[in-house]
Amino acid sequence: MSVARTAFALARRGPLRVPIRRTFATSSLRKASKYELKPSDNPGKLIPFDEVKKESDLLGPGAPPGTIPTDLEQATGLERLEILGKMQGIDIFDMRPLPSDRVGTFEDPIVVNSAGEELQCGCTGCPEDSHHVRWVVVSRDRPYERCDECGSVYKMKYIGPPDDPHDHHHHHGYSEPKTMADYVKEDYWYR
Structure with missing residues (x-):
């Protein structure tokens, strides 16, 4: 019994090493390739x-x-x-963080530049990191959006190429889903 325990203990302590051999060499395949760089x-x-x-x-x-x-x-x-x-010192994608020293309002929103049709902004509240990141989606059709956690308002400023009259608003049957903002009386809409 002691021989079995000793053999088991030795096997447990040392790693099992099995020699692994390569089955083929890739260098000879690369040399024989018909494609030359x-x-x-x-x-x-x-x-x-x-x-x-x-x-x-x-x-x-x-x-x-x-x-x-x-x-x-x-x-x-x-x-x-x-x-x-x-x-040349130009930040092409404007990777600066959004200002979080104030809460954006409809009169003074936090403006976000975009060259695309839509942009996702990450709101962390005011002061900074007062809540987890809440993603706010602004688009050309809906340039104003409000964070549902802190109420900060973001506005997208489109800086991309001018409109192509043939491409704009042709979504092939897609319509924007309705939100609670679509059911608010017109008196309360932002202008």
């Missing part, structure tokens, strides 16, 4: 933020062969626009 025929170029005019200006040049690319060399699209803006 080639540098781009039309490499992008490094241009400053002020000279970005079209989408093709947001393609990076890539790294020279045999080197690891930096973020500036490999970033494309919005990420590249953000990096170029930060290099």
Whole structure:
């Protein structure tokens, strides 16, 4: 009985090591691949933020062969626009927190800039962190919204491209769901 206990105790203390072997080597597969990596025929170029005019200006040049690319060399699209803006001290996405030193009212709302049709704002109350984050959704159709916890009013200011008369308000049969605000008398509506 003591031999069994000793064997069990030793087995419990030491890790079980089983040698694991690789079944194949990937390097030989990579060498035998019919696809070869080639540098781009039309490499992008490094241009400053002020000279970005079209989408093709947001393609990076890539790294020279045999080197690891930096973020500036490999970033494309919005990420590249953000990096170029930060290099010149411009915050493209305006990531500053919303003011929480006051409660917004309909006469003096907390204004939030947006280039899109809709935006979600996180309200933490006044003073800051007086309640958990409550998400308030403002849109172009409903620019004013009120936090249901503290009553702070947020207003969306649209700063995006001008309207395309063919695209606006065509939601293909979708209608905005009704809320309690739709049943309030017109005398109490904000203007």
